Amino acid sequence: VSRAARGSxxxxxxxxxxxxxxxxxxxxxxxxxxxxxxxxxxxxxALIRDYGCGACHVIxxxxxxxxxxxxxLNTWSRRAYIAGEVPNAPDNLVRWLVNPPAIEPGTAMxxxxxxxxxxxxxxxxxxxxR
Amino acid sequence: MKPGGGGAASIGGAGxxxxxxxxxxxxxxxPYDVFHAGGPGARPVSQVIVFLSSLxxxxxxVMGFLIVLGGVRRRGTLEAHEAADASGGKLWIxxxxxxxxxxxLVALFGLTVATLRAIPAPDPSHPDLTVDVTAHDWxxxxxxxxxxxxxQVVTANELHIPLGRRVRVNLRxxxxxxxxxVPSLHGKLDAIPGQVNSLILEADxxxxxxxxxxxxxxxxxxxxxxxVVAEPPDTFAAWRAAQAAPARAPATPELAAGERAFLxxxxxxCHTVRGTSAHGRVGPDLTHVGGRATIAAGALRNRPGxxxxxxxxxxxxxxxxxxxxxxEFDGATLRAVAAxxxxxx
Numbered sequence: 001v002s003r004a005a006r007g008s009x010x011x012x013x014x015x016x017x018x019x020x021x022x023x024x025x026x027x028x029x030x031x032x033x034x035x036x037x038x039x040x041x042x043x044x045x046a047l048i049r050d051y052g053c054g055a056c057h058v059i060x061x062x063x064x065x066x067x068x069x070x071x072x073l074n075t076w077s078r079r080a081y082i083a084g085e086v087p088n089a090p091d092n093l094v095r096w097l098v099n100p101p102a103i104e105p106g107t108a109m110x111x112x113x114x115x116x117x118x119x120x121x122x123x124x125x126x127x128x129x130r
Numbered sequence: 131m132k133p134g135g136g137g138a139a140s141i142g143g144a145g146x147x148x149x150x151x152x153x154x155x156x157x158x159x160x161p162y163d164v165f166h167a168g169g170p171g172a173r174p175v176s177q178v179i180v181f182l183s184s185l186x187x188x189x190x191x192v193m194g195f196l197i198v199l200g201g202v203r204r205r206g207t208l209e210a211h212e213a214a215d216a217s218g219g220k221l222w223i224x225x226x227x228x229x230x231x232x233x234x235l236v237a238l239f240g241l242t243v244a245t246l247r248a249i250p251a252p253d254p255s256h257p258d259l260t261v262d263v264t265a266h267d268w269x270x271x272x273x274x275x276x277x278x279x280x281x282q283v284v285t286a287n288e289l290h291i292p293l294g295r296r297v298r299v300n301l302r303x304x305x306x307x308x309x310x311x312v313p314s315l316h317g318k319l320d321a322i323p324g325q326v327n328s329l330i331l332e333a334d335x336x337x338x339x340x341x342x343x344x345x346x347x348x349x350x351x352x353x354x355x356x357x358v359v360a361e362p363p364d365t366f367a368a369w370r371a372a373q374a375a376p377a378r379a380p381a382t383p384e385l386a387a388g389e390r391a392f393l394x395x396x397x398x399x400c401h402t403v404r405g406t407s408a409h410g411r412v413g414p415d416l417t418h419v420g421g422r423a424t425i426a427a428g429a430l431r432n433r434p435g436x437x438x439x440x441x442x443x444x445x446x447x448x449x450x451x452x453x454x455x456x457x458e459f460d461g462a463t464l465r466a467v468a469a470x471x472x473x474x475x
Contacts, residue, residue, distance in 0.1 A: 055439030108461035110434045
C-alpha cells in the first residue's frame with residue numbers, strides 16, 4: 001500500500017473519530033464556576049420581585065418576570081459582559097445594579113434605588129442562573 | 131365504597147374549611163377584606179359574612195359526622211348485614227332534607243334583608259364631602275370639587291377620605307358598566323353609562339383599603355383596582371391642598387429635560403400635568419403621579435423600574451390598555467422622563 005493511501009485512511013479515521021466524539025454544537029469549554037458575590041440569593045429573589053425587575057427582563061425562577069424591554073437574564077452567570085461595557089464580575093454587577101448610568105451613560109436602565117448590600121443579594125441570585 | 135374513606139375526606143374538608151375561616155377571622159391582612167369592616171357601610175355586611183361562613187362550617191362538620199357514622203355502622207361486607215331498611219329513612223329526609231334547610235334559608239333571607247336596611251343610605255342632603263368617581267376601561271378617575279371652581283383636584287386610582295366623615299361618592303362610567311367595590315368599606319355599586327349612582331363611604335379605622343372593579347368590563351377588568359386611603363381630617367386636608375397645587379417645577383437639569391421630552395412626545399395629548407401645556411383628558415391626570423402608590427390602576431407598583439417599563443411598553447404589561455408603546459426615547463431621555471414623573475409628588 002502506498003504512503004498516500006495509508007495517509008488518507010488515517011485522515012478518514014481521524015474525521016470519523018472526531019464526528020463520533022461529538023465536537024458539534026456543544027460548547028468546547030465547560031462553564032466556568034459561577035462567581036460568588038457573597039450575597040444571599042433568596043433575599044435577592046425577593047428584591048427582584050420587590051423592585052419590579054421582571055417588568056423589563058425575563059428572569060428564570062421569578063414569577064411574572066417576562067419583560068422584553070431589556071435583555072433576558074437567563075444563563076446570567078455565563079455572560080461575559082455587563083451592558084457590553086464591563087466584564088461580568090461580581091463587583092461590577094453590584095456597581096451596575098446600584099447605578100447603571102454610571103457605567104453606561106446611554107442606558108435605559110434606571111437607578112432602581114437598590115443599596116449596595118441589596119444589589120449584592122440580587123447579584124447572588126443572578127449568578128445562580130447557569 | 132370503603133367504609134370510613136368518605137368520612138375521612140369529609141373530616142379533612144371540614145378541617146380545611148375551619149382553618150380557612152380561622153385564618154380569615156384572625157386577620158391575615160389583605161387589602162380586600164370582607165371579614166374586617168373599616169367603617170359603618172361594611173360592618174353589617176361583614177357580620178353577615180362571618181355568620182354565614184361559621185354556619186357553613188357547622189353544616190360541613192355535621193354532614194361529615196353523619197357520613198362517618200353511616201360508614202362505621204355499616205362496616206363490613208354486604209353478607210354480614212341485612213339489607214338496609216328502605217322505609218325507615220323518610221323522617222331523616224323530611225327533617226334533614228326539607229325542614230332544616232327551609233328554617234335556615236328563611237332565617238338567612240330575613241338576616242340579609244335586615245342587613246341591607248342597616249347600610250347607611252346615600253342621603254343627598256348632608257354629605258361632609260363629595261367625590262366624583264368616573265370609571266374608564268381600565269382605571270378610575272377621581273375628582274374633588276367642581277371644575278369651574280379653583281382648587282379642584284383630579285387624580286386617578288386613589289381616593290383619600292377623612293376619617294369619620296360621610297363621603298358621598300358619585301359614580302359614573304365613561305364606557306361600559308363597571309362596579310365600584312371596596313370590600314372593607316361598602317358593598318358593590320355599579321357604575322352605569324348615562325347614570326349617576328351614589329354611595330356613602332365612611333371609614334372609622336385609618337388605613338389603605340383596596341378597591342376593585344367588580345363587574346366584568348373587558349380584558350383588563352382584573353387590573354382595574356384602586357385604593358381608598360382613610361386618614362385623619364388634618365392629614366386629608368393637607369393632602370387635598372397639595373393635590374390642588376399645580377405640578378412642581380423641575381428642580382434639576384435632568385428633570386427639566388424630562389419635562390421637555392414629556393411635553394414634546396405624544397404623552398401630552400392624552401395626559402394632563404397642571405401647570406404645563408399638557409392638557410390631555412384621555413388618560414389619568416399626572417400632575418401628582420409620583421405620590422401615588424401604584425400605576426396602571428394597581429397593575430404595577432409605583433417604583434422606578436415599573437415606571438420606566440410602563441412608559442416604554444404599556445401594552446406588554448397590561449395587554450389591551452389604551453396607552454401605546456412609547457419606544458421613541460433614547461435611554462437617557464427615558465430616564466429623564468421617568469424621573470420627571472416620579473418627581474411630581
